[in-house]
Amino acid sequence: MNSNEIHVIYGTNPIPMVQELLDKSQVIKNIDPGMNVALKPNLVVAKPSSSGATTTPLLVEGIIQYLFSHNIKKISIIEGSWVGDSTARAFEVCGYKEISRKYNVPLVDLQKDAAENVLVNNLSLKICKKALEADYLINLPVLKAHCQTLFTCALKNLKGCIPNSEKKRYHTLGLHKPIAYLAKALPVSLNIVDALNGDLSFEEGGNPVRMDRLILGQDPVLVDTYCASLLGYQKEDIAYIKLAEQLGVGQGDLSKAKIIEHAAELKKATALKPTNKAARLAKRIEAQDACSACFGGLIHALNRLEESGQLSKLKDKIFIGQGYKGQKLEGLGIGSCTSGCSKHLPGCPPSALSIVKFLESQCR
Ligand code: SF4
Structure with a gap:
């Protein structure tokens, strides 16, 4: 697939949905069986995906099944929850321990990982080693609002790949700049956005809004620009998207994007119970x-x-x-x-x- 493509699929059943997205986009051609593939969900807090805060484990399960069927077996699930919650607890509560057992895929708690310094322009960033070591990093954010940065999706999800001390430092740096610089220091191979049920206002959930879709793209700047528009924002509203674009992480011009919708018939009406x-x-x-x-x-x-x-x-x-x-x-x-x-x-x-x-x- 080309970096200007965004693939969208509608529905409520993430396993067949993500497998169709992977099939149609043909990204599998970029993954060799010997590669060390890291899956990075958003488990910011120990709350199930129904809360609007975290990536559904079914998305991860669908990807693991697909990779296994293409003889890609060196897979790990990596995450570091936010300061104040334990990743181990999030793995358990969010259903990832069960997936790890079922498919014998290791869970890596990045809160306990060693870190390396990476210099981007003049800013030194600490990044967890296991994230840097991935040959193919698949970023699996939730599309949701954020009380400080307005919006969180592909670029901001990488904040789970840094030590807790660094997460605190990011707030002293104003969040936007280090988030953009981190995306430069830690390139992702693929983004698959869980836009099934993300939160209306906060990254920790509580106001889930059903959007019933998954979104796949290689360029995190383009993916974030497109996803921001699904929450009512322009790229210019979210400072870190613009900054990441200026740093050359990707391009956020939607007029140059090729938006490809799959299984659009699954956009069917379903019972809605907003809370x-x-x-x-x-x-x-x-x-x-x-x-x-x-x-x-x-x-x-x-x-x-x-x-x-x-x-x-x-x-x-x-x-x-x-x-x-x-x-x-x-x-x-x-x-x-x-x-x-x-x-x-x-x-x-x-x-x-x-x-x-x-x-x-x-x-x-
Ligand atoms: S309600 Fe109508 S316009 Fe809206 S997504 Fe469904 S079919 Fe399309």
Whole structure:
């Protein structure tokens, strides 16, 4: 595959979804059987993926099965949880111990690993040895919001590959700069984003929003730029994406990207049960048989509008979902199914960023 490609698949069953993505993208051609492959999920805290905080173990299981079937056996799962939680506890609670036992794939606790110094321009960074030693590093972030950097996905997930002392130092350096520099020092071979159920507001979960998709790409800058748009942000809103691009980690021009959607029929409508803040925002929506891929984007967009103080200026009804196909309605329609609304945003599904722009134009 080319570095400007982004492969997206919709659905709720991560094992066949990720195997189809790997098959269609043909990245397997880049992995030799003798390579030491490291899988880096996001287990920032010891909470299951249903919380919106962590990578589902089913994604990792699907990748291991696929690699085994291509005779790639030197696999490890590497992670260092955040300061204040134990990686060992996260491996257990998040279901990774079970996977390790089932497939005889070792778990590497990076909180206990030795570190090496790597110099990027004039900034010295400590990086865990096991991460640096990988021949093929597969980054498996969760697409979710973050209370300090607004957004966390491919680039920021690498922060789990540094010692705890270094994680504390990153905060004194303002987070964005060291995150971008770390991406330069620790190149990833592949990113596969768990965008099934990431959090609305915080990296530690609690407000999960179903987005029901996986996203695969080689360039972490491009992947992050694309994923940021699914939460209603532009690249310019997230300083570390721009910085990483300036450092040459990748390119974030979506107009040059080739977005390839697979199994789009799996974007089917499913029962949606938003919780907490997402449930409050959902009260603004008239939904009928809305796909979670569409509905989740709208929830994120409403959250962006609330943060910028514009949500209260939105007076019209907002319609979304397949149940409105062919209906004439007075109000704002989100997605291709609501083309009969008096004002309508096309897309199937539209990104949260395009929803934000559309709704902002309707504020009064
Ligand atoms: S536009 Fe309609 S079919 Fe497409 S994702 Fe939205 S609700 Fe589903």
